[in-house]
Amino acid sequence: MKPLQRQQYNGGIIPFSGGIDSAGVLYHCLRSNPEKYFLVMKVCLYNSISANRMTKEKEAVHNVIEYLRENGIKNFEYKELEYHYPSLEIPPLWDSEIVYFAAATCVRAYPEISCLYEGVTADDYIGEGDDFDERLEKYASILHLIADRNTGNFRIEMPLSKLSKLEIMQMLPPEMLKMTWSCRYPVPKETYSYKLERCHFCPPCKVIDKAIEQDSNLNII
Numbered sequence: 001m002k003p004l005q006r007q008q009y010n011g012g013i014i015p016f017s018g019g020i021d022s023a024g025v026l027y028h029c030l031r032s033n034p035e036k037y038f039l040v041m042k043v044c045l046y047n048s049i050s051a052n053r054m055t056k057e058k059e060a061v062h063n064v065i066e067y068l069r070e071n072g073i074k075n076f077e078y079k080e081l082e083y084h085y086p087s088l089e090i091p092p093l094w095d096s097e098i099v100y101f102a103a104a105t106c107v108r109a110y111p112e113i114s115c116l117y118e119g120v121t122a123d124d125y126i127g128e129g130d131d132f133d134e135r136l137e138k139y140a141s142i143l144h145l146i147a148d149r150n151t152g153n154f155r156i157e158m159p160l161s162k163l164s165k166l167e168i169m170q171m172l173p174p175e176m177l178k179m180t181w182s183c184r185y186p187v188p189k190e191t192y193s194y195k196l197e198r199c200h201f202c203p204p205c206k207v208i209d210k211a212i213e214q215d216s217n218l219n220i221i
Contacts, residue, residue: 007037007077008037008112009037009038009039009077009110009112009113010036010037010112011029011033011036011037011038011039011075011076011115012029012036012038012039012113012114012115012116012117012155012157013038013039013040013041013103013106013107013113013115013116013117014026014029014038014039014040014041014076014116014117015041015042015043015099015102015103015116015117015118015119016040016041016042016061016064017042017043017057017061017099017119018042018056018057018058018059018060018061018064018180018181018182019057019060019119019180019181019182019204020165020168020169020172020177020180020182020204020208021119021120021121021160021165021168021182022119023064023119023172023176023177023180024119024121024160024163024168024171024172025117025118025119025159025160026040026064026068027068027171027172027173027176028159028160028171029117029159030068030073030075030076031073033075034075035075036075037075037076037077038075038076038077039076039077039079039106039110039113040065040076040077040078040079041078041079041080041081041102041103041106042057042058042061042078042079042080042081043081043082043083043098043099043102044057044058044080044081044082044083045083045085045091045095045098046082046083046084046085046086047085047086047088047091048086048088048089048090048091049090049091049185050091052185052186052187052196053183053184053185053186055186055196056181056183056186056196057181059181060179060180060181063179064176064179064180065078067175067176067179068176079106081102081105081106083098083102094135096135096139097138097139097142100139100140100142100143101142101143101146103116103143103147104142104143104144104145104146104147105146105147107143107147107149107154108146108147108148114153114154114155115154115155115156115157116143116154116155116156116157117157117158117159118136118156118157118158119158119160120136120158120160120161121160121161121163121164121165121168122161122162122163122164123164123165123207124161136156140156143156164211165207165208165211166210166211166214166215169208169211169215169218169220170215170218174219177218177219177220178219178220180220182204182205182208183198183199183202183204183205184199184202184203184204184205185199185201185202186198186199187199208220
């Protein structure tokens, strides 16, 4: 009996955290390339401080994936990977280092993948400049090493790198924007409550709050 034939990921791989930036890249890539088929990947990072964040991010990812499919955007397959390291106490790695390692394992598993789409925005360079470029080069080196690829046979593209978070928020459909979650440290909405809300003090929250000040029509919790 022949194994079932799967659809080839000829569009590339899109890491999707559930946040605004990666949601923008996801929406842009799927809408702009309807003839391509993508692998969409969520890496769940379980460390000593991430429990609330993972709860909200997974909820956001699942809601956005369902929203896309309900609206006829189906040129992708979704896969979820997990990385557990709570015993290390304060996380010793950047989240993106683990995400790129996970993406590399997917590239090894599906060798037709030749491109990764990264959710980098113009805001990421504010106050960092060359330091941010160096960090991106480090992430790329992780992927190239683990996936056994190089710049000649694998591309890392940042299709929204010229846009600010405000512009990406304005680009997304309002219903989809409301589903996203970018806060790093969600807090209980009320004492003894299981409902979580944005902290308003982490870097993503500060950028989001500034964007909302500039455009009060943006619909996000």
